[in-house]
Amino acid sequence: MKKRTVYAWGVAILSFIVLMIVTPAIPQSEEYHDFADKREFLGIPNTLNVVSNFPFLVIGLVGLVLCYYKNYFKFSLQGELYGWTCFFIGVAAVAVGSSYYHLKPNDARLVWDRLPMTIAFTSIMAIFIIERIDEQKGTICIIPLLLAGIISILYWRFFDDLRPYALIQFVPCIAIPLMAILLPPMYTHSAYWLWAAGFYLLAKIEEAMDKVIYEWTHHIVSGHTLKHLCAAMVPVFLTLMLAKRSITTERISLFTTWKVSWTKVKENGSEVESCTCTYTSVPIEESH
Template identity: 50%
Template structure:
């Protein structure tokens, strides 16, 4: 009994350190970085061609794969069987992740039809919901179901808070941090917390693909000129980002339980 109580205190201490570290990073970044306001330049993309009457055609239609992967992933999560998901908390997280991917297809397409400061909210919000759910699923797997679900609700609250903060103060820093921190935290925590399932390397591959997509977005114009105006870096970012749920879907289909948690105990094969 004493040992179990000690383990519970250790888990609570770990939970406090996780949240404390995240809060400290957020406060430090907000203090040391200047305000980043919206600018008309943010909505100017290298490829703004109009085909068959659709403005910014390639930036719009390259969102379609998000809808396909999002809908299929959501259905497979809800039905069960093909995806190896063993905890209810994981079902919530993964289903919401795929729902966010499907929502991103509509939100990003709507934004790219007429890019401006108002429409960009519909591009960023489903993406932030997907990030929150993905990080929650990772926490459920690596740390525990209760901590993972608390992360889900906390991150969803922060996502809506960052949107409200942006609309009120014209400052996109919270949104940018929201994208950056999970991308760095998942690879770092992969080496700290043991995986419950096999095929955990897919988490690192997905993080690598995400970073590649961000590079393509930054190099939008340079990539567009390099391939002789066939496709821009931003359109390639869309196609690259959709590989994140594809890789994670492959992981869910092929993984097996490696370490089973029972209460505060771990039983590993």
């Protein structure tokens, strides 16, 4: 098992090195700091882009408190507590870092916007390994993954190359939904992972359409402001999942659950109403 772990890390590192060799550097564009909504209210520059970070602070602090309040989330593994603690710290820090950046957008301040996000991303990856692959390996991975995130930010800042940061940000976006669907969960209510992933995808679309959405809404709200609000829904859904879930007695992946459901639909033939088996019946088991 240890050899397999070393082999997996070796393949991952080798793949990263090859990627860095064969792909060109991605410099940070100065246009990134040119947001659509530059309005100022009550003396706060770029007001809506600043204050729309407040939900991150609220849900981050709430989640952090509940992690330690009488074991409210009923963690069954010590590694989970470490992973979720890092996640909620990262979420709360996003509010501070992103607000600081949007007061005066530039590369130097962008570091403090991206750093908390990488903490949240890498923590989630460790949490998935703990819950669905191996507790010991996942717990050990927390520190290396956090360091990888921090190094990716430093590499971008000193070498003006976004490739490592892009890898840290987007690999979890692909890996987490796939793992949520294919790997058998330890807990019920796994569908919340997919809701969280969906809102994050929506947030990225809104970020890319910042100026377009600002025009569509007749300069009421920009895409970047909506991006903050949608992204804040990610920790909201994950906090709800933690509060509602329980240990499942039969570990069945979402993919298997959906496959069984569709098989029953095909067998029943005319029972079209049973096709609504996506998110209404996604929880692997009803809560006991």
